[in-house]
Amino acid sequence: MAMKISKNKFNDRLSMNLDNDFMRSAVSSAQHRFQTRRSTAIESLDWEQWRNHGEEIRQHVLEHLDYYLYELSENVAARGGHVFFAKTAEEATNYITNIAKEKQAKKIVKSKSMVTEEINLNTHLEQLGCEVIETDLGEYILQLDDHDPPSHIVTPALHKNKEQIRDIFTEKIGYTASSQPEELAQHARQILRQDYLTADIGITGCNFAVAETGSVCLVTNEGNADLVAALPKTLISVMGLERIVPTFEEMEVLVSMLTRSAVGQKLTSYITVLTGIQEELDVDGPEEFHLVIVDNGRSSILGGEFQSILQCIRCAACVNVCPVYRHVGGHTYGSIYSGPIGAVLSPLLGGYDDYKELPYASTLCGACTDVCPVKIPLHQLLHKHREVIVEREGRAPISESLLMQAFGMGTSSQSIYRFGSKLASTAMKPFTSDDKISSGPGLLKNWTDIRDLPSPKKERFRDWFDTHSKGGRS
Amino acid sequence: MNVSLFATCIVDMFQSNVGKSTVELLERLGCTVSFPKGQTCCGQPAYNSGYVKASKDTMKNTIRVFENAEVIVCPSGSCAYMLKEYVHIFKDEPIWQERAQRIADKTYELTQFIVEVLGIENVGAKLSGTATYHPSCHMTRLLKVQQAPMTLLKNVDGLEIIELPLKENCCGFGGTFSVKMGRISEQMVDEKVASVQQTNAHYLIGADGGCLLNIGGRIERQNLEVKTMHIAEVLNSR
Numbered sequence A: 001m002a003m004k005i006s007k008n009k010f011n012d013r014l015s016m017n018l019d020n021d022f023m024r025s026a027v028s029s030a031q032h033r034f035q036t037r038r039s040t041a042i043e044s045l046d047w048e049q050w051r052n053h054g055e056e057i058r059q060h061v062l063e064h065l066d067y068y069l070y071e072l073s074e075n076v077a078a079r080g081g082h083v084f085f086a087k088t089a090e091e092a093t094n095y096i097t098n099i100a101k102e103k104q105a106k107k108i109v110k111s112k113s114m115v116t117e118e119i120n121l122n123t124h125l126e127q128l129g130c131e132v133i134e135t136d137l138g139e140y141i142l143q144l145d146d147h148d149p150p151s152h153i154v155t156p157a158l159h160k161n162k163e164q165i166r167d168i169f170t171e172k173i174g175y176t177a178s179s180q181p182e183e184l185a186q187h188a189r190q191i192l193r194q195d196y197l198t199a200d201i202g203i204t205g206c207n208f209a210v211a212e213t214g215s216v217c218l219v220t221n222e223g224n225a226d227l228v229a230a231l232p233k234t235l236i237s238v239m240g241l242e243r244i245v246p247t248f249e250e251m252e253v254l255v256s257m258l259t260r261s262a263v264g265q266k267l268t269s270y271i272t273v274l275t276g277i278q279e280e281l282d283v284d285g286p287e288e289f290h291l292v293i294v295d296n297g298r299s300s301i302l303g304g305e306f307q308s309i310l311q312c313i314r315c316a317a318c319v320n321v322c323p324v325y326r327h328v329g330g331h332t333y334g335s336i337y338s339g340p341i342g343a344v345l346s347p348l349l350g351g352y353d354d355y356k357e358l359p360y361a362s363t364l365c366g367a368c369t370d371v372c373p374v375k376i377p378l379h380q381l382l383h384k385h386r387e388v389i390v391e392r393e394g395r396a397p398i399s400e401s402l403l404m405q406a407f408g409m410g411t412s413s414q415s416i417y418r419f420g421s422k423l424a425s426t427a428m429k430p431f432t433s434d435d436k437i438s439s440g441p442g443l444l445k446n447w448t449d450i451r452d453l454p455s456p457k458k459e460r461f462r463d464w465f466d467t468h469s470k471g472g473r474s
Numbered sequence B: 001m002n003v004s005l006f007a008t009c010i011v012d013m014f015q016s017n018v019g020k021s022t023v024e025l026l027e028r029l030g031c032t033v034s035f036p037k038g039q040t041c042c043g044q045p046a047y048n049s050g051y052v053k054a055s056k057d058t059m060k061n062t063i064r065v066f067e068n069a070e071v072i073v074c075p076s077g078s079c080a081y082m083l084k085e086y087v088h089i090f091k092d093e094p095i096w097q098e099r100a101q102r103i104a105d106k107t108y109e110l111t112q113f114i115v116e117v118l119g120i121e122n123v124g125a126k127l128s129g130t131a132t133y134h135p136s137c138h139m140t141r142l143l144k145v146q147q148a149p150m151t152l153l154k155n156v157d158g159l160e161i162i163e164l165p166l167k168e169n170c171c172g173f174g175g176t177f178s179v180k181m182g183r184i185s186e187q188m189v190d191e192k193v194a195s196v197q198q199t200n201a202h203y204l205i206g207a208d209g210g211c212l213l214n215i216g217g218r219i220e221r222q223n224l225e226v227k228t229m230h231i232a233e234v235l236n237s238r
């Protein structure tokens, strides 16, 4: 899977998902659960102070990214690892498939990683004839379900309910028990256990890379990253260019904020820290370690007006509060990155051709900005995209553009405004009955399809005020 | 105190009753209210849709009209916030930014003005029945006015306030979002109306004209019993 998950147009994706009641109730109850758990997890903290600290760490890293990337790669190398900088998705997949070829790998186990989805790594490895197995339960479900795309950056199978998951297991892996999450997970674990032992290569993502030690830190719910990293002889970790922290101290702060924001846990069940290759006294660990650092468009965001989006620690708190996401689900976004973070990031990494609708799929209500643990001004970035789309890219529909120019003219000139607003009630007369408009013309139709509109008043407020201030009563 | 009223275009054209109530209320509380005639709109419809350049002249007009005011009061959290945002919007035009700062410093949303500036918590209003209050997003999250409307509503004689379930959910207005993304907006406003119905309240109260046009319009369309009121109308009920 690449970043783009659908060939359909935005409106078609939207229709399909709005009609999907299963998905909508699964998403809405998950959001509710996540929101409640998050509030409980932060209630005893001075969360604003934590957020300031989180923001500061991430901004500091971005300001000195070249320094920390250098430090990180030196330290990975010092512990026997190899570092590869991939400018593009293609460079990254080439490098990794070459390793697979060299090792004559047949089986590869993976822990959850959005960046490997972004670069479409699995497809490339499968074309090579490798069997690629996702070991994160959510990813595993999607893989079994004929590669259904992820709909959420932390819990990728969020759009499915447990009955649907049971059906997939029954059809694909001979499952016969109930739809209890524990039983389902148990069954998957049993199958996966064999795979860890027989895999030739393990591939992980990277929540944070620690520059000072060259370590890769992974946060998981199931401990599967431990096994992916420890058992196969060759380990490859793939990270986005910006996922660095200077030392363990900052890592602890951010991991703490990540798990609280993501799933409302004070600590997630497993934090895995990988540092270099197996040494003499180690009982397990890889004999060979590669860290692939993926740019794929990130460095061009650096230094520009969207830089703050690179502060993101992929906690999905913004996704979990977003009212638009709640109704349309992740797949409507057409990108593996959905919700507010996806609506900002996807057009930056994938271009406006595919993603120009996303910045408009928001009321700019600001709920995302409020919960972001690293204080990314998400709603402002969504607005910034709109400005770029309209004013620099010239991609707005002509009808809208004319309307907005007219608005600009009408509201910047007092006399035109006064004339226009007076005219409004006359102009709307044919559509008015009982003082309201129930079926309006043009764009107004999109309003009146759903709701009534009071008709513009013949006596505007300003007319009343005129009389009032002259001592008149009304 | 001399109050310059920024009524907003929605009030001027669609909700003149909200404007009237605001004026009468403020006068009753001892203010002298003026309505600078040159005012039009805060510029949000175009600005939020990405037409920054096209909306700047509108904003400059607002600055010119209001810069000599003693205080500016606006019966909308969203538009009041927008007037404060001008400072950031004009960051590359220092002279306008300075003028924008002058109006930002003296702009208040109506309930914020009554509680924080006039220091009044009970305006002596009377309205009997049950009501629920929708805290609009821009007023709550961006302008950060949360307590003032609740304080004033609690002191309305005869009015019982029932908390709106999931009150922080956006109603789905979002300016041009409501027509550009009509189908998503519909889902959001339906969710809001369902919350309102759960309370069985007689009145739905809000402090933002846009949200009230949206929620109220949907309520009307569905012929529901609940009556939509702007907080200025409630506080002016006697």
Ligand code: SF4
Binding pocket: A261, A311, A312, A313, A314, A315, A316, A317, A318, A319, A341, A371, A372, A373, A374, A375, A376, A378
């Ligand atoms: S943008 Fe903020 S809230 Fe959203 S995923 Fe990233 S860090 Fe979390």
